[in-house]
Amino acid sequence: MAEALDLKAIGTRPVRPDGIDKVTGRAAFGADLHLPNMLHGMVLRSPHAHARIKSVDLTRARAAEGVLAAVSGADFPGGAGAGDLAKNVIARDKVLYHGHAVAAVAAKTLLQAEAALDLIEVDYEVLDPVMSLDEAMADGATLVNESQHTNGDTSKPASNVAATQRFERGDLAAGFAEADVVVETEHRVPMAHQGYIEPHACTATANEDGKATVWCCTQGHFDVRSLTAQVLGEKVGNIKVIPSEIGGGFGGKTTIYLEPLAVKMSQMTGRPVKMTMSREDVFRATGPTSGTWCKAKIGAKKDGTFTAASAWLAYEAGAFPGAPIGPGCMSVLAPYEVPNLVIEGNDVLVNKPKVCAYRAPGAPQSMHAMESAIDELARQLDMDPIDLRLKNSAAEGTVAPYGPRFPAIGLRECLEAAKVHPNYTAPVPEGAGRGVAVGFWFNIGMQSSAEVRIAEDGAVTVMEGSPDIGGSRASMALMAAETLGVPYEQVKAHVGDTESTGFCNVTGGSRTTFATGMAVVQACEDIIAQCKQRAALTWDLDEEQVDWVDGEAVPKPGVNADVKPLSLADIARGAGRTGGPLLGRASLNAQGAGASFSCNFTDTIVDTETGKVDVLSFTAVQDAGRAIHPSYVEGQMQGGAVQGIGWALNEEYIYDDNGVMENAGFLDYRVPVASDMPMIDTEIIEVANPFHPYGVRGVGETPIVAPLAAVSNAVRDQLGFRIPDLPLSPPRVLEAIDEQGGH
Amino acid sequence: MSKQHVSTTINGDEVEFLCEPHQSLLEVLRDELGLTGTKEGCATGDCGACSVMIDGRLVCSCLMLGVEAQGVEVTTIEGIAGADGLHVIQQKYLEHAALQCGICTPGFIVATKALLDRNPDPDETTIRYWLAGNLCRCTGYDKIVRAVQDAAQNLAYEA
Ligand code: FES
Ligand code: FES
Numbered sequence: 001m002a003e004a005l006d007l008k009a010i011g012t013r014p015v016r017p018d019g020i021d022k023v024t025g026r027a028a029f030g031a032d033l034h035l036p037n038m039l040h041g042m043v044l045r046s047p048h049a050h051a052r053i054k055s056v057d058l059t060r061a062r063a064a065e066g067v068l069a070a071v072s073g074a075d076f077p078g079g080a081g082a083g084d085l086a087k088n089v090i091a092r093d094k095v096l097y098h099g100h101a102v103a104a105v106a107a108k109t110l111l112q113a114e115a116a117l118d119l120i121e122v123d124y125e126v127l128d129p130v131m132s133l134d135e136a137m138a139d140g141a142t143l144v145n146e147s148q149h150t151n152g153d154t155s156k157p158a159s160n161v162a163a164t165q166r167f168e169r170g171d172l173a174a175g176f177a178e179a180d181v182v183v184e185t186e187h188r189v190p191m192a193h194q195g196y197i198e199p200h201a202c203t204a205t206a207n208e209d210g211k212a213t214v215w216c217c218t219q220g221h222f223d224v225r226s227l228t229a230q231v232l233g234e235k236v237g238n239i240k241v242i243p244s245e246i247g248g249g250f251g252g253k254t255t256i257y258l259e260p261l262a263v264k265m266s267q268m269t270g271r272p273v274k275m276t277m278s279r280e281d282v283f284r285a286t287g288p289t290s291g292t293w294c295k296a297k298i299g300a301k302k303d304g305t306f307t308a309a310s311a312w313l314a315y316e317a318g319a320f321p322g323a324p325i326g327p328g329c330m331s332v333l334a335p336y337e338v339p340n341l342v343i344e345g346n347d348v349l350v351n352k353p354k355v356c357a358y359r360a361p362g363a364p365q366s367m368h369a370m371e372s373a374i375d376e377l378a379r380q381l382d383m384d385p386i387d388l389r390l391k392n393s394a395a396e397g398t399v400a401p402y403g404p405r406f407p408a409i410g411l412r413e414c415l416e417a418a419k420v421h422p423n424y425t426a427p428v429p430e431g432a433g434r435g436v437a438v439g440f441w442f443n444i445g446m447q448s449s450a451e452v453r454i455a456e457d458g459a460v461t462v463m464e465g466s467p468d469i470g471g472s473r474a475s476m477a478l479m480a481a482e483t484l485g486v487p488y489e490q491v492k493a494h495v496g497d498t499e500s501t502g503f504c505n506v507t508g509g510s511r512t513t514f515a516t517g518m519a520v521v522q523a524c525e526d527i528i529a530q531c532k533q534r535a536a537l538t539w540d541l542d543e544e545q546v547d548w549v550d551g552e553a554v555p556k557p558g559v560n561a562d563v564k565p566l567s568l569a570d571i572a573r574g575a576g577r578t579g580g581p582l583l584g585r586a587s588l589n590a591q592g593a594g595a596s597f598s599c600n601f602t603d604t605i606v607d608t609e610t611g612k613v614d615v616l617s618f619t620a621v622q623d624a625g626r627a628i629h630p631s632y633v634e635g636q637m638q639g640g641a642v643q644g645i646g647w648a649l650n651e652e653y654i655y656d657d658n659g660v661m662e663n664a665g666f667l668d669y670r671v672p673v674a675s676d677m678p679m680i681d682t683e684i685i686e687v688a689n690p691f692h693p694y695g696v697r698g699v700g701e702t703p704i705v706a707p708l709a710a711v712s713n714a715v716r717d718q719l720g721f722r723i724p725d726l727p728l729s730p731p732r733v734l735e736a737i738d739e740q741g742g743h
Numbered sequence: 744m745s746k747q748h749v750s751t752t753i754n755g756d757e758v759e760f761l762c763e764p765h766q767s768l769l770e771v772l773r774d775e776l777g778l779t780g781t782k783e784g785c786a787t788g789d790c791g792a793c794s795v796m797i798d799g800r801l802v803c804s805c806l807m808l809g810v811e812a813q814g815v816e817v818t819t820i821e822g823i824a825g826a827d828g829l830h831v832i833q834q835k836y837l838e839h840a841a842l843q844c845g846i847c848t849p850g851f852i853v854a855t856k857a858l859l860d861r862n863p864d865p866d867e868t869t870i871r872y873w874l875a876g877n878l879c880r881c882t883g884y885d886k887i888v889r890a891v892q893d894a895a896q897n898l899a900y901e902a
């Protein structure tokens with residue numbers, strides 16, 4: 001059990017290894033690379049939300065001053081196998097959203113590239129855009145993709161519903177019949193963007209030997225390598241990807257947009273090509289998460305015991321299939337024991353950008369619906385909302401709606417801690433409302449590698465392949481220091497490129513500290529095994545007679561040897577005599593990523609004159625399994641909470657009738673600023689994950705899940721009626737207040 | 744159009760450069776002078792990632808033309824640390840884990856410097872309103888505000 005461990009490094013809060021570079025401006029991010037002879041690439045984007053491309057003529061652009069290359073979809077024949085990915089990178093027969101890439105140019109200066117875009121002639125046949133779930137799912141709807149059949153079933157007519165998902169347990173009708181109280185709610189939440197502050201950027205250099213190097217900001221450079229290779233029809237081995245520092249991703253930097261265009265144009269010109277997106281491009285053509293339409297229904301006995309629940313979820317996929325309905329369905333009832341349930345999800349095409357992962361993708365929307373319904377249920381039962389959740393809480397042994405049985409989980413502990421938290425026992429401020437909600441993310445493992453190298457003075461270098469978005473180098477260094485028994489300051493952690501370190505999947509799904517951390521721990525254990533062997537050789541003992549204690553090899557108790565302990569430095573210094581340099585390695589496909597649950601509560605106050613909602617306090621309680629660097633765990637909880645609050649209160653994609661996003665900038669797509677927020681109080685719960693050597697659970701995703709419903713429930717508490725849809729922006733809140741006043 | 748010649752002072756050094764009349768100071772700093780510590784998050788004045796000080800005043804360098812730097816003193820993130828090491832503000836951002844991805848950090852640190860230069864003892868509300876022009880999507884601002892409070896206390900103590 002991790003509780004029993006006597007930890008020295010883990011749980012401390014040292015300065016991160018990459019910190020100084022990041023406070024001095026030295027750290028190099030995606031757009032910070034400048035190479036000699038570099039060209040500037042720019043993308044021509046579709047002015048229509050839905051149109052057939054009849055022709056693209058690049059002749060005049062190619063002839064323009066300073067232009068050395070111009071490409072359109074036709075220049076990427078090798079990408080046929082890459083399917084939707086390739087079509088999203090650059091359109092072929094149809095443009096499917098306003099801002100869809102149609103062509104690109106590379107010129108000596110940015111101005112020349114920009115001017116050349118105006119010379120590209122595209123002939124479109126404009127089609128009706130499909131802009132809402134209702135429209136997309138209606139009978140006789142215009143089709144975003146004429147050959148899309150639900151779940152690939154060609155015996156049925158083509159449909160904008162690309163896929164469906166269903167979980168079922170027990171007898172739903174019987175369950176609802178058993179209930180004393182049944183609540184039903186329905187909610188719509190528009191598209192929202194991850195809003196990372198760094199726009200996408202990359203620089204590609206293709207060599208004469210056919211090899212290309214890509215420098216870019218990404219959550220997963222190994223994925224950039226394979227995806228770029230797919231779109232270009234290249235061999236993976238011909239592409240090297242160097243991850244720059246990354247200025248936020250939240251899931252939105254797990255795919256590619258510019259990279260194949262830059263590589264292609266570098267191949268065509270023999271010169272480096274740099275491409276960066278504007279903020280407007282970022283909003284129009286990358287990342288958003290699904291707009292959703294969710295129905296929730298839940299029934300309980302008088303004592304609060306849930307008897308049945310159902311959820312119907314429809315998620316906008318954007319232009320290509322792939323809305324996160326799987327996780328949406330998995331999450332919606334995961335925190336509870338529910339004997340009878342039906343959960344249905346629909347992945348629906350619309351003429352909006354292809355959605356990308358956004359922190360706990362799919363869970364905030366579905367859980368907003370169910371946690372709102374549960375809040376109403378608590379009111380009807382006259383129960384405290386935490387007590388109602390505790391009564392039905394999942395625990396070790398509960399079978400999740402999606403199949404597996406939970407091992408040790410920390411939901412109950414979170415709820416109990418919230419119940420006695422001073423912010424909860426304090427009265428609700430005069431005139432304000434309080435809302436409670438639960439959050440969940442299952443977390444993922446996947447593949448990681450790590451290497452640990454020991455210099456001749458004992459300095460430890462950890463080399464791994466998970467881009468560091470939020471301090472993960474510090475976590476890796478802490479786990480290495482703990483395992484090896486050396487001070488944190490003796491360890492440096494690095495993120496290697498695709499050729500200097502072993503394969504790692506993306507930084508995402510809250511897997512890095514768990515899975516890559518596990519690889520680092522195992523690579524350190526490899527070092528320890530080697531050190532014990534080297535010490536045995538030095539002392540003329542058997543390996544089994546040597547122990548590793550506090551960073552030193554010592555003879556095991558009872559072994560009769562008159563020798564001085566050998567430190568990591570001692571062994572490294574003499575490594576040439578005992579078998580060569582110390583190099584530890586591990587690679588794994590991590591299993592057992594423990595689910596992380598949370599309970600959030602908030603006090604908000606609505607100005608009934610303006611409709612503006614102010615957040616007075618926000619408290620996040622979450623199970624981290626084991627907080628390796630508690631400050632960065634708190635940081636995840638606080639950052640996720642504020643993203644969730646922004647989503648609840650302000651953030652939304654607003655479209656005009658032609659399918660053009662009207663608020664593609666930070667002025668009108670308003671993310672929370674410092675003056676909008678209070679301090680975000682955190683409490684970390686540690687119910688160790690039995691599948692990680694130190695008990696780690698991923699913590700990055702869960703924090704964004706509960707705030708949507710917590711804020712909605714708080715506003716409901718004050719107003720006395722529910723506004724089901726988000727965001728709770730001043731116009732919507734005011735309209736709802738006016739409507740209520742009219743009744 | 745021909746390039747313009749500009750003489751300015753950047754982080755205490757006299758600097759001359761040529762730039763196009765339309766180029767923003769941000770573009771000049773990053774693309775012409777290699778000072779890439781100043782970041783671009785929007786280029787429309789909405790995110791503060793490009794914050795610099797002009798004669799001690801906090802400015803979005805994306806909203807200022809390169810040619811407007813003629814004769815002024817520019818301070819960028821590269822000029823905050825001294826020969827004797829990190830500035831207290833930088834140190835406190837590190838100690839408080841006030842950065843996650845770090846893309847907003849140069850802008851926040853410059854903005855914090857501008858604040859504490861003029862108001863050495865700001866309360867939480869003042870800090871939050873002063874920093875409202877700087878977006879951070881990672882931290883939720885909590886640890887940033889605490890770092891600024893701690894830096895202010897330290898500077899007061901040193902003074
Ligand atoms: S880049 Fe200047 S304010 Fe965003
Ligand atoms: S630390 Fe990432 S935007 Fe502030």
